[in-house]
Amino acid sequence: MILGIPKRVVIVLAVLIGVLVVYLMGSAKRPSEGAPGGGAAPGGCRVTVTADVLNVREAPAATAKLAGKYQQNAQVDAQPVVENGFRKLAENKWAASEFLKPVDGAPCG
Numbered sequence: 001m002i003l004g005i006p007k008r009v010v011i012v013l014a015v016l017i018g019v020l021v022v023y024l025m026g027s028a029k030r031p032s033e034g035a036p037g038g039g040a041a042p043g044g045c046r047v048t049v050t051a052d053v054l055n056v057r058e059a060p061a062a063t064a065k066l067a068g069k070y071q072q073n074a075q076v077d078a079q080p081v082v083e084n085g086f087r088k089l090a091e092n093k094w095a096a097s098e099f100l101k102p103v104d105g106a107p108c109g
Helices: 007-029
Strands: 045-049 053-057 066-071 075-078 086-090 093-096 100-102
Touching: 066 093, 075 086
Parallel strands: none
Antiparallel strands: 045 075, 045 100, 053 066, 053 093, 086 093
8 A cells, every 4th residue: 555545546546647648748749720830731831810710611612511710810721722712721621711811931822
């Protein structure tokens, strides 16, 4: 017993805490959606949101289902594909291209 706690319980807790620490360290390295930094998507570019709040749609249409939102000045990866005035950000993620400005030097086609 360690501090009145059975050794098995201490070992299990230590393993769980270790797994949690490894998970949290790994997730800190992954870029968040809309977070600044990071490189452009392969074959794509990086853009800055100019609208106060920019709706992201599941398809390139204003009537398509809402898939998320970005705040003004968020930098996001984008693709060089533009349809119906919407730029493809990722699979099933489109945003009005008029509110997306390429980051300096980013090739956005």
